[in-house]
Amino acid sequence: MNKKNNELVFAPLGGVGEIGMNFGLYGIGPKSSRKWMIVDCGVTFPGPELPGVDLVLPDISFIEEQRDNLLGMVITHAHEDHYGAILDLWPRLECPVHMSAFTAAMLESKREPHQRHQIDIRLFKANETFAVGPFSIKAISVTHSIPEPFSLLIETEFGRVLHTGDWKFDPEPALGQPVDEDQLSKIGDEGLLALVCDSTNAMTDGESPSEKAVNESLTEQITKAPGRVVITTFSSNVGRIRSVMEAARDSGRSLLVLGRSMRRVMDVAGDLGYLDGLPEPVSEDEADSIPRENLAVICTGSQGESRAALAKLARDEMRSLSLTKGDMVIFSSRAIPGNEKAINDIKNGLVEMGVRILENDEALVHVSGHPRRNELRRMYGLTRPTIAVPVHGEAAHLAAHAALAAGEGIAQVASIRNGDLLKIAPGNAEIVDKIEAGRHYKDGLLYGDDRQIGLRDRRKLAFAGIVCLNVIMDEKLNLLDDPDIEAVGLPFTDGGGEGLEDILLEAAIGAIESIPTKRRRDLDLVAEAARRAIRAEARDVWGKKPQVTVFVSQV
Template sequence: MSARGSELVFLPLGGVGEIGMNLALYGVGPPHARKWLMVDCGVTFAEARWFPGVDLILPDISFIEEERQDLVGIVITHAHEDHYGALLDLWPKLQVPVYATQFTAGLLKAKATENGKLVTPDVTVVKQGETLDLDPFKVEFVPMSHSIPEPNALAIRTADHGLVVHTGDWKIDLDPGVGAPIGIDRLRELGEEGVVALMCDSTNSQRPGRSPSELDVAAGLKAFVETAPHRVAVTAFSSNVARIRAVCEVAAATDRHVVVMGRAMRRVIEVATECGFMDGLPRFLSEDDVGHLPRDKVLVLLTGSQGEERAALARIAGDSHPRVALSEGDRVIFSSRTIPGNEKAVGEVMNGLALQGIEVVTDAQGLVHTSGHPRRDELVELYSWLKPKVLIPVHGEPMHLAAHERLAKANGIDHVVRISNGKMVRLDPGPAAVVDEVEPDILLMDGKLLRTPDQSNVRERRALAFAGVVTAVVTLDDRYELDDDPMVVLMGVPVRDDEGETFREQLVDEIAGAIESIPRHRRRDRDTVIQAARRAIRSHMSQRWGKKPLCHVFVVNAP
């Protein structure tokens, strides 16, 4: 029987209703005195059309900031950016213990050093299979398979409310390439123990069958490398150590040297080497070695699979890399998927390569990539192992969550709670249900500044991108008459209208007319003059252009 008034609740602040920015809270105790556990602290990448100039989007943690004296720790399931990428920026607001495996801790430390972070968490390294005692939670790291080393599900136990399982990102892969395979026997044992609720990855819930193994991808890569007549370049997610290792083994089998390009790729390889995941591989070469090797002896492993404009592959595609170039007849393999929103950037890179006569290979031509997330048959198999009483679909957009709900109900899980960020679900006691709500918000990494959308003025930036800006300077003499024609500067606005007249000259006349129509005694009020000029600018541009630009009007006195 649960303690009087005590509840176990689940509250996602990110990652539910979207892919990315994962951050979940588990709370235990009565509503007025809960202890909290944070799982993951990730980012998502900003879309330029909605957040121009913004690099990353982070979850707003103001709710848990207010409760930080009751936050017992932060547990990171694995080292993908959407699960740990916000930690260095948000941890200073919380300053509580952080727990992660060796590979995740190593990448976090390397990232902090590279970015010059002065205040960083002291991470406690946890081995897979180990259990943490974070009173009132006991948290077991259960090995899973994913597209990165040491991914974990979390078996979270509390004295009064039993066991819940948080899957993190996972798939069923008995040959993951590096690290331990998914702990099937342990997952079955947890199911026998009794799982109150399962918070489960929904990314591939619409896709039938099973995700291929990394072993299958290695075979597919080898087929394309061994038939290439000249240089081969392979681009992949830098965090996919199993893929990196597979590429290196393919290179050795086909008598090629591996040249590594890209800071992120080198950083991951350094950490993976420290963890023993690169043991037994030949020495990596640098980009300076490419020009000294026969063309048919080169395999370049490089960043840029998502079309990042500063990445090595984009510069090669634009023929602007200072040290490395590919030639007609070379082959580039995209061992990756295109993240939604990056399609245009990736297409530009592929077209740039094609214009140089370089062959582009994607997963449309063969098995050169596999997802790190479970498809429908894998989800059903996990249900059979864990036998959860309740399922909460997470890590997915609304269409993924809806598909996951239907799949679960069709396979014997009657109680599915579909929620979005900010919905607090009581998991125990009683039937799982939404019992409270936190208004979800986001933070923007805007250059070096961490700000809310309002503080970064992204709405104004969108308006600038859509309709430009007009700046006008009005000079009044001591009688409040125009001393000279208004000065008008246009940015992001067409120069001329359909009749060939310049907008600048038109606006000079419109502004002058608007000001002269104001009674002279009222021109002493600068705000009245400014508003009249703004209305004239926006009205004229709307009539002649069909858009209303942003307007800045300055009123000065004649010397």
């Protein structure tokens, strides 16, 4: 490698300008032949604007084309927005993947039958150092809402970069030890080139409360509740799951677990010792015979997912468990932007049952796993980087973080977005190029962009439905019979009560019969005339133009 022209660069393909789908690239070398390392490989989840889509993945075409120079991937922790795309994307990369034992166990537990590829997983522990090509990585243990979260101290020929991943300062965490601030201070003393840092709560003043305070508040609320208590939270929040289990035990209640993903995470956490010392949850059959005031339930569905346990409880669809007046549901979570309506629908269903809703504005039942502004200030004070690189946030979070870093006296603040290629060294940090950084989608067993998986047409179908017309012409190019028509997703009648299919069929027949017989030899022309007539008639009658497919054949 020609070190004379070497550069250290960072390029996010996801997670910068958005919450979720974290995927970062670090590169060393001259522009023509850099060696690359991936940090995190996450997903985000589709909203109603992406009908039929299962997962949203980063577009990795850039690094896929550089696969010969890709030396490895490092995962900071086992949250979906940081590791959720590995099983889907790794076959296109086939590089070693470095992660903790808990993250590896979580990855294996979510493997689907068709995902049989054997990933080259290499485990690391806190404070261990390992190499990924020209990068030397030290795993720095931090505090978050899941076991084994790490910041990465990346040593390079240009200096050191601290990639924080998700973190917070919590003096009394539910899992693990508090962040070693002396270790961070030592990093600062020895010199830190750049801090690539979490921006999630950069707009929130103060410091995040401790998980212990949430534990104590949950215990108080569960103890004084007169009926059944349901606590819903993120299934991946193992720290919160442990807090709920402790609160149920301390309030004298048995605990029931509802939701497949919740049970999966608890199985992994239990196998690795993170739930030691806590009573075993009861089964659904056992819960049915436990007095209401002696039962607590922890379940999935905090984000309004229609098929999750909480939604089924709100619809009274659970096989052996129901809620009634006097029961309470605690939302031990925050609403991810875009999920508010679905969550409110569930809340309204619960209120109709007479169930009390308890949220963070009434009692401390949730705390974020990300740093607030004073914690960010502490991090900058301890590590004293030359360059600040705000990541993991939407535009407003990134801007607030950048302003805070500048206010803390950081010499260079690099404001970047997905697809920006940031030169960290040598010289001043600056954006030197743009690379492809879009979105791909998992749709069943297939992957692709919005065009490849038919998402654009799917949106149109959701808006105005589809009409299918089958036309058969005889040997003289006249209609053999009335065409068959089927309208899906359209109103049944017009404003006067006449069948809409009949109206559209008449329009299509009229258009076909208006074509001179000789010109009907062109069956494509006949199909297009019928298609246009149906769309025009639908617009006049309904005010919308459906998708139309016309089949024309001659016998």
